[in-house]
Amino acid sequence: MTPNIRAAVFDIDGTLALMNKEAGTFTALPGAIDALAACRAAGVKVVAYTNGTFFPPAHYYPLLADAGIVIDEGHILTPAAVAAQALARMGYTRIMVMGGDGTRVPVQDAGIQVVDPTPDAGPVDAVLLGYTRDFGATELESVVQAVWDGATPFAGSVAPYFASSKGRMLGISGAIAAALENATDTKVTVFGKPETAGLDIVTALTGAQPSEMAVIGDDPKLEIRMGRKAGAFCVGVTTGIADTAKFMGFPEEERAHAVLDDLTGFAAQPWFPKVPA
Ligand SMILES: [Mg+2]
Secondary structure, three states, rough: OOOOEEEEEOEEEOOOOEEEEOOOOEEEEOOOHHHHHHHHHHOOOEEEEEOOOOOHHHHHHHHHHHOHHHOOOEEEHHHHHHHHHHHHOOOOOOOEOOOOOOHHHHHHHHEEEEEEEOOOOOOOOOOEEEEOOOOOOHHHHHHHHHHHOOOEEEEEEOOEEEEEEOOOOOOOEHHHHHHHHHHOOOEEEOOOOOHHHHHHHHHHOOOOHHHHHEEEEEHHHHHHHHHHHHEEEEEEOOOOOOOOHHOOOOHHOOOOEEEEOOOOOOOOOOOOOOOOO
Protein backbone atom coordinates (compact mmCIF):
# COMPACT_ATOMS: atom_id res chain seq x y z
CA MET A 1 0.00 0.00 0.00
CA THR A 2 1.43 3.39 -0.98
CA PRO A 3 0.18 6.20 1.26
CA ASN A 4 -1.05 9.43 -0.32
CA ILE A 5 1.00 11.85 1.79
CA ARG A 6 -0.22 15.47 1.74
CA ALA A 7 1.21 16.68 5.07
CA ALA A 8 4.37 15.79 7.01
CA VAL A 9 4.39 16.19 10.81
CA PHE A 10 7.96 16.28 12.07
CA ASP A 11 9.02 16.04 15.70
CA ILE A 12 11.70 18.64 16.53
CA ASP A 13 14.16 17.33 19.18
CA GLY A 14 16.04 14.27 17.92
CA THR A 15 14.25 14.35 14.55
CA LEU A 16 14.76 17.69 12.77
CA ALA A 17 17.36 19.10 15.14
CA LEU A 18 19.29 18.72 18.35
CA MET A 19 19.30 21.43 20.97
CA ASN A 20 22.48 22.68 22.55
CA LYS A 21 21.11 22.97 26.08
CA GLU A 22 23.78 25.41 27.30
CA ALA A 23 23.50 27.84 24.39
CA GLY A 24 19.78 27.29 23.76
CA THR A 25 20.49 26.95 20.02
CA PHE A 26 19.60 24.19 17.56
CA THR A 27 21.69 22.26 15.05
CA ALA A 28 19.92 20.62 12.10
CA LEU A 29 20.21 16.83 11.97
CA PRO A 30 21.53 15.21 8.76
CA GLY A 31 19.07 15.49 5.86
CA ALA A 32 16.55 17.64 7.76
CA ILE A 33 16.89 20.77 5.63
CA ASP A 34 16.75 18.77 2.37
CA ALA A 35 13.75 16.78 3.59
CA LEU A 36 11.78 19.98 4.25
CA ALA A 37 12.76 21.39 0.84
CA ALA A 38 11.67 18.15 -0.83
CA CYS A 39 8.31 18.29 0.97
CA ARG A 40 7.72 21.82 -0.31
CA ALA A 41 8.73 20.83 -3.85
CA ALA A 42 6.26 17.93 -3.76
CA GLY A 43 3.43 20.06 -2.33
CA VAL A 44 3.55 18.29 1.04
CA LYS A 45 2.64 20.70 3.86
CA VAL A 46 5.12 20.75 6.76
CA VAL A 47 4.24 21.01 10.46
CA ALA A 48 6.78 20.79 13.30
CA TYR A 49 5.28 19.39 16.52
CA THR A 50 7.42 19.23 19.65
CA ASN A 51 6.26 17.68 22.92
CA GLY A 52 8.08 20.39 24.91
CA THR A 53 6.03 22.84 26.96
CA PHE A 54 8.72 25.18 28.30
CA PHE A 55 8.28 27.79 25.59
CA PRO A 56 5.47 29.20 23.42
CA PRO A 57 5.71 28.27 19.71
CA ALA A 58 7.04 31.73 18.79
CA HIS A 59 10.23 30.89 20.70
CA TYR A 60 11.17 28.18 18.19
CA TYR A 61 10.86 29.90 14.78
CA PRO A 62 14.04 32.06 14.93
CA LEU A 63 16.10 29.37 16.70
CA LEU A 64 15.21 26.75 14.08
CA ALA A 65 15.67 29.26 11.25
CA ASP A 66 19.21 29.94 12.53
CA ALA A 67 19.82 26.20 12.05
CA GLY A 68 18.43 26.39 8.48
CA ILE A 69 15.05 24.91 9.43
CA VAL A 70 12.41 27.34 8.23
CA ILE A 71 8.85 26.56 9.32
CA ASP A 72 5.84 28.59 8.11
CA GLU A 73 4.12 30.87 10.62
CA GLY A 74 1.52 28.97 12.63
CA HIS A 75 3.02 25.59 11.71
CA ILE A 76 5.00 24.93 14.90
CA LEU A 77 2.92 23.14 17.54
CA THR A 78 3.52 22.43 21.21
CA PRO A 79 1.18 20.46 23.52
CA ALA A 80 0.08 23.74 25.09
CA ALA A 81 -0.64 25.27 21.67
CA VAL A 82 -2.62 22.15 20.71
CA ALA A 83 -4.50 22.38 24.02
CA ALA A 84 -5.23 26.08 23.56
CA GLN A 85 -6.54 25.69 20.00
CA ALA A 86 -8.57 22.59 20.91
CA LEU A 87 -10.08 24.32 23.97
CA ALA A 88 -10.98 27.37 21.86
CA ARG A 89 -12.72 25.09 19.34
CA MET A 90 -14.55 23.38 22.24
CA GLY A 91 -15.93 26.79 23.23
CA TYR A 92 -13.97 27.52 26.41
CA THR A 93 -13.59 31.26 27.05
CA ARG A 94 -12.14 31.59 30.57
CA ILE A 95 -9.51 29.15 31.78
CA MET A 96 -7.42 28.92 34.94
CA VAL A 97 -3.86 28.24 33.80
CA MET A 98 -1.29 26.77 36.16
CA GLY A 99 1.79 27.03 33.98
CA GLY A 100 4.50 29.33 32.66
CA ASP A 101 4.56 31.43 29.48
CA GLY A 102 4.87 28.24 27.42
CA THR A 103 1.28 27.51 28.42
CA ARG A 104 -0.17 30.99 29.08
CA VAL A 105 0.82 32.61 25.79
CA PRO A 106 -0.81 30.01 23.46
CA VAL A 107 -4.04 30.19 25.51
CA GLN A 108 -4.10 33.98 25.20
CA ASP A 109 -3.23 33.70 21.48
CA ALA A 110 -6.25 31.41 21.03
CA GLY A 111 -8.48 34.23 22.31
CA ILE A 112 -9.16 32.64 25.70
CA GLN A 113 -9.06 34.65 28.93
CA VAL A 114 -6.28 33.37 31.22
CA VAL A 115 -7.09 33.37 34.93
CA ASP A 116 -4.33 32.95 37.52
CA PRO A 117 -4.72 30.23 40.17
CA THR A 118 -5.67 32.39 43.13
CA PRO A 119 -8.34 31.90 45.84
CA ASP A 120 -10.43 34.83 44.51
CA ALA A 121 -10.19 33.85 40.81
CA GLY A 122 -13.97 33.51 40.36
CA PRO A 123 -15.69 30.91 38.20
CA VAL A 124 -13.79 29.30 35.28
CA ASP A 125 -14.89 26.72 32.65
CA ALA A 126 -11.66 24.76 32.71
CA VAL A 127 -8.25 24.34 34.29
CA LEU A 128 -5.14 23.83 32.13
CA LEU A 129 -1.90 22.48 33.62
CA GLY A 130 1.51 23.18 32.06
CA TYR A 131 5.15 23.36 33.06
CA THR A 132 5.97 25.78 35.85
CA ARG A 133 8.25 25.85 38.86
CA ASP A 134 6.51 28.93 40.19
CA PHE A 135 3.77 27.62 42.47
CA GLY A 136 2.92 26.75 46.05
CA ALA A 137 0.06 25.38 48.13
CA THR A 138 -2.18 28.37 47.31
CA GLU A 139 -1.98 27.73 43.55
CA LEU A 140 -2.55 23.99 44.01
CA GLU A 141 -5.54 24.64 46.29
CA SER A 142 -6.95 27.10 43.76
CA VAL A 143 -6.92 24.64 40.82
CA VAL A 144 -8.40 21.91 43.03
CA GLN A 145 -11.13 24.29 44.20
CA ALA A 146 -11.90 25.26 40.60
CA VAL A 147 -12.43 21.59 39.69
CA TRP A 148 -14.49 21.01 42.85
CA ASP A 149 -16.59 23.96 41.64
CA GLY A 150 -17.17 22.28 38.25
CA ALA A 151 -14.26 23.31 35.99
CA THR A 152 -12.99 20.57 33.61
CA PRO A 153 -9.28 19.72 34.07
CA PHE A 154 -6.86 19.51 31.10
CA ALA A 155 -3.09 19.19 30.69
CA GLY A 156 -0.65 19.59 27.82
CA SER A 157 1.46 16.65 28.95
CA VAL A 158 1.45 14.32 31.96
CA ALA A 159 4.83 12.70 31.25
CA PRO A 160 6.30 11.57 34.61
CA TYR A 161 9.73 12.94 33.67
CA PHE A 162 11.70 14.05 30.63
CA ALA A 163 15.29 13.85 29.50
CA SER A 164 17.64 16.81 29.93
CA SER A 165 21.37 17.40 29.88
CA LYS A 166 21.23 16.93 33.68
CA GLY A 167 19.40 13.60 33.43
CA ARG A 168 15.77 13.05 34.40
CA MET A 169 13.73 16.15 35.19
CA LEU A 170 10.36 15.87 36.92
CA GLY A 171 7.33 16.49 34.69
CA ILE A 172 5.67 19.06 36.92
CA SER A 173 2.30 19.14 35.13
CA GLY A 174 2.09 15.34 35.42
CA ALA A 175 2.73 15.59 39.16
CA ILE A 176 0.10 18.33 39.54
CA ALA A 177 -2.36 16.31 37.42
CA ALA A 178 -1.89 13.31 39.76
CA ALA A 179 -2.53 15.55 42.78
CA LEU A 180 -5.62 17.03 41.10
CA GLU A 181 -7.01 13.59 40.22
CA ASN A 182 -6.33 12.40 43.77
CA ALA A 183 -8.21 15.34 45.27
CA THR A 184 -11.12 15.54 42.83
CA ASP A 185 -11.56 11.97 41.51
CA THR A 186 -11.80 13.60 38.07
CA LYS A 187 -9.68 12.40 35.12
CA VAL A 188 -7.40 15.03 33.55
CA THR A 189 -7.74 15.11 29.75
CA VAL A 190 -4.34 15.27 28.00
CA PHE A 191 -3.60 16.88 24.60
CA GLY A 192 0.13 16.15 24.01
CA LYS A 193 1.68 13.12 22.29
CA PRO A 194 0.79 10.25 22.06
CA GLU A 195 -2.76 11.64 22.17
CA THR A 196 -4.00 12.49 18.69
CA ALA A 197 -5.44 15.98 19.37
CA GLY A 198 -2.39 17.55 17.70
CA LEU A 199 -3.21 15.84 14.41
CA ASP A 200 -6.70 17.41 14.47
CA ILE A 201 -4.93 20.78 14.56
CA VAL A 202 -2.71 19.64 11.67
CA THR A 203 -5.88 18.81 9.70
CA ALA A 204 -7.25 22.29 10.46
CA LEU A 205 -3.93 23.83 9.31
CA THR A 206 -3.30 21.78 6.18
CA GLY A 207 -6.58 20.20 5.08
CA ALA A 208 -4.93 16.76 5.20
CA GLN A 209 -6.69 13.94 7.05
CA PRO A 210 -4.52 11.74 9.35
CA SER A 211 -4.55 9.01 6.67
CA GLU A 212 -2.88 11.56 4.37
CA MET A 213 -0.13 12.44 6.87
CA ALA A 214 3.37 11.17 7.45
CA VAL A 215 4.35 11.42 11.13
CA ILE A 216 8.11 11.44 11.61
CA GLY A 217 9.77 11.09 15.00
CA ASP A 218 12.51 9.61 17.14
CA ASP A 219 10.27 8.26 19.93
CA PRO A 220 8.26 5.07 19.26
CA LYS A 221 6.08 5.74 22.33
CA LEU A 222 5.22 9.31 21.34
CA GLU A 223 5.20 10.11 17.61
CA ILE A 224 4.79 6.56 16.32
CA ARG A 225 2.08 5.68 18.84
CA MET A 226 0.22 8.93 18.05
CA GLY A 227 0.48 8.40 14.30
CA ARG A 228 -0.56 4.75 14.37
CA LYS A 229 -3.56 5.55 16.61
CA ALA A 230 -4.74 8.17 14.11
CA GLY A 231 -4.07 6.06 10.99
CA ALA A 232 -1.10 8.07 9.67
CA PHE A 233 1.99 6.73 7.86
CA CYS A 234 4.71 6.55 10.53
CA VAL A 235 8.44 7.02 10.03
CA GLY A 236 10.96 6.44 12.82
CA VAL A 237 14.40 8.06 12.76
CA THR A 238 17.29 6.77 14.86
CA THR A 239 18.87 10.21 15.47
CA GLY A 240 17.23 10.60 18.87
CA ILE A 241 16.32 8.26 21.70
CA ALA A 242 15.68 4.93 19.91
CA ASP A 243 17.68 2.66 17.59
CA THR A 244 16.23 0.42 14.86
CA ALA A 245 15.95 -2.57 17.21
CA LYS A 246 13.90 -0.51 19.66
CA PHE A 247 11.54 0.69 16.90
CA MET A 248 11.15 -2.87 15.59
CA GLY A 249 10.52 -4.24 19.09
CA PHE A 250 6.95 -2.91 19.12
CA PRO A 251 3.99 -5.07 18.04
CA GLU A 252 3.29 -4.78 14.29
CA GLU A 253 0.15 -2.65 14.76
CA GLU A 254 2.05 -0.10 16.92
CA ARG A 255 5.27 -0.14 14.89
CA ALA A 256 6.67 2.50 12.51
CA HIS A 257 5.99 1.72 8.84
CA ALA A 258 9.57 2.71 8.00
CA VAL A 259 12.71 3.34 10.07
CA LEU A 260 15.50 5.57 8.72
CA ASP A 261 19.00 6.13 10.12
CA ASP A 262 18.38 9.86 9.61
CA LEU A 263 16.46 12.16 7.22
CA THR A 264 19.07 11.85 4.46
CA GLY A 265 17.29 10.42 1.44
CA PHE A 266 13.84 11.01 3.00
CA ALA A 267 12.43 12.13 -0.37
CA ALA A 268 13.99 9.14 -2.18
CA GLN A 269 11.89 6.65 -0.21
CA PRO A 270 9.32 4.69 -2.23
CA TRP A 271 6.41 6.09 -0.19
CA PHE A 272 7.41 9.74 -0.71
CA PRO A 273 5.13 11.51 -3.24
CA LYS A 274 6.59 11.99 -6.70
CA VAL A 275 7.21 15.60 -7.67
CA PRO A 276 4.76 16.50 -10.47
CA ALA A 277 6.64 16.72 -13.80
MG1 LIG B 1 11.95 13.86 19.89
